[in-house]
Amino acid sequence: MKVVTAIIKPFKLNDVHNALFAIGVSGMTVYEAKGHGHQKGHSEIYGAVEYVAYFIPKLCIEVIVTPELVTSVVRAIMLAARTGQSGDGKIYVTSLDELYKIRTGETGPGAL
Structure with a gap:
């Protein structure tokens, strides 16, 4: 089993969800996160005060x-989440040694 983790811009969530559903992925977990990459945050002006959001x-x-x-999921996320601008995000894939379904006790692919 594999875990595909994607960090995306919030407004692209519906596009990514629809793309994954279209290729047969029926479940996902979504977390709110904050961070920065090369863009190192941004600054905004509220009234006369400049506020830097790192x-x-x-x-x-x-x-x-x-x-x-995995390949289909990564491709679907890339196409759906891409805006062409800095900060589009990252995707990484990790191995999953064991998976258990709590309700039934199934393991492996049957636990999906």
């Missing part, structure tokens, strides 16, 4: 899939 709001999405689906 950590930009992002969403972190986790999807657990079989190894056969």
Whole structure:
């Protein structure tokens, strides 16, 4: 099993969700996150005061899939989340040693 984790811009969540649903991914977990990459935050002016936001709001999405689906999932997320601007996010894939479904006690792919 593999865990595909994507850090994306919040307004792209619906596009990513629809793209994953279209390829047969039925579940995902979404976390609110804050961070920065090369852009190192941004500054805004409220009234006469400049406010520097070093950590930009992002969403972190986790999807657990079989190894056969990893390429399709990564491709779907990339296409759906891309704006072409700095800060589009990152995707990383990690191995998952064990998976258990709490309700039934199933393990492995059957636990998805």
